[in-house]
Amino acid sequence: MRAAPDVYATARGPLARLAGPVAARLRARRHELLFGLTGLDRLGRPARILDVGCGTLGLRAQAPDLDVTGVDLVPRPTYPGPFVQADATRGLPFAEGAFDLVYCSSVIEHVAPEQRAALCRELLRVGRGVYVQTPAWSFPIEPHALLPVAHWLPPAIRRPYWRLGAQGHWEDVRLLRRGELARLLPGTTVHGEAVGPVTKSWIAVRPVA
Numbered sequence: 060m061r062a063a064p065d066v067y068a069t070a071r072g073p074l075a076r077l078a079g080p081v082a083a084r085l086r087a088r089r090h091e092l093l094f095g096l097t098g099l100d101r102l103g104r105p106a107r108i109l110d111v112g113c114g115t116l117g118l119r120a121q122a123p124d125l126d127v128t129g130v131d132l133v134p135r136p137t138y139p140g141p142f143v144q145a146d147a148t149r150g151l152p153f154a155e156g157a158f159d160l161v162y163c164s165s166v167i168e169h170v171a172p173e174q175r176a177a178l179c180r181e182l183l184r185v186g187r188g189v190y191v192q193t194p195a196w197s198f199p200i201e202p203h204a205l206l207p208v209a210h211w212l213p214p215a216i217r218r219p220y221w222r223l224g225a226q227g228h229w230e231d232v233r234l235l236r237r238g239e240l241a242r243l244l245p246g247t248t249v250h251g252e253a254v255g256p257v258t259k260s261w262i263a264v265r266p267v268a
Contacts, residue, residue: 093162096250096262096266097160097190097266099188102267106125106126108127109153109160109186110128110130110162111161111163111182112130112132112165113127113131113138113142114131114135115138117129119139119140123139127162128141128143128158129141129143130142130143130145130147132144147177147182148177148181150181151181151184153185155185157185159188160186160187160188160267161182161185161186163182163190163192164191165192167179167193167240168193169230172233179191179244186265188266188267188268189244189264190262191244191247191262191264192263193234194234194259194260195252195258195259195260195261196210196211197236198254198257198259198260202259203232204223205224209224210233214231237251240261247263248263249261249263249264250262250263250264
């Protein structure tokens with residue numbers, strides 16, 4: 060397994076430098092649980108995986124030897140594997156059940172709330188198994204701006220406050236509650252990823268059948 064990349068490498072300020080190693084450790088720990096949660100370790104053959112919202116590396120950053128196809132809204136010319144440019148909210152160019160697992164990590168919170176149902180229908184359609192991870196609304200630190208309670212504020216207040224954070228540029232990120240994720244992905248089990256006594260992320264899983 061490769062070392063987890065610094066997810067705050069392009070962010071600004073001392074909080075980003077402190078948060079980077081913590082986020083990397085959490086991602087590495089999450090990856091160690093991936094096969095057991097999804098049932099890939101019981102599949103008995105190499106799994107075919109679709110990484111929706113892959114970015115430049117996505118799942119391949121930690122598992123370069125897996126059979127992973129990347130999907131993103133924009134071209135990713137440096138992506139090290141098969142890649143398809145597509146908007147999953149408008150449909151993916153794959154047959155029903157084409158992949159053993161659809162993996163979607165830290166993506167759904169960036170999708171407009173009115174488009175999330177369409178995204179989730181496509182994830183469930185093309186994957187026999189599904190793994191969707193997203194930061195928890197209940198965690199007191201907003202994970203993009205790295206600001207306390209930023210995501211709990213109304214947009215009119217959040218917007219000027221956001222500019223003080225690690226991300227700098229404004230993004231209207233809407234974090235999800237556990238119940239919302241469960242409703243969007245029926246048939247999945249939603250697991251909590253804790254940091255101390257507080258849930259930092261939700262992970263919705265439909266194991267590979």
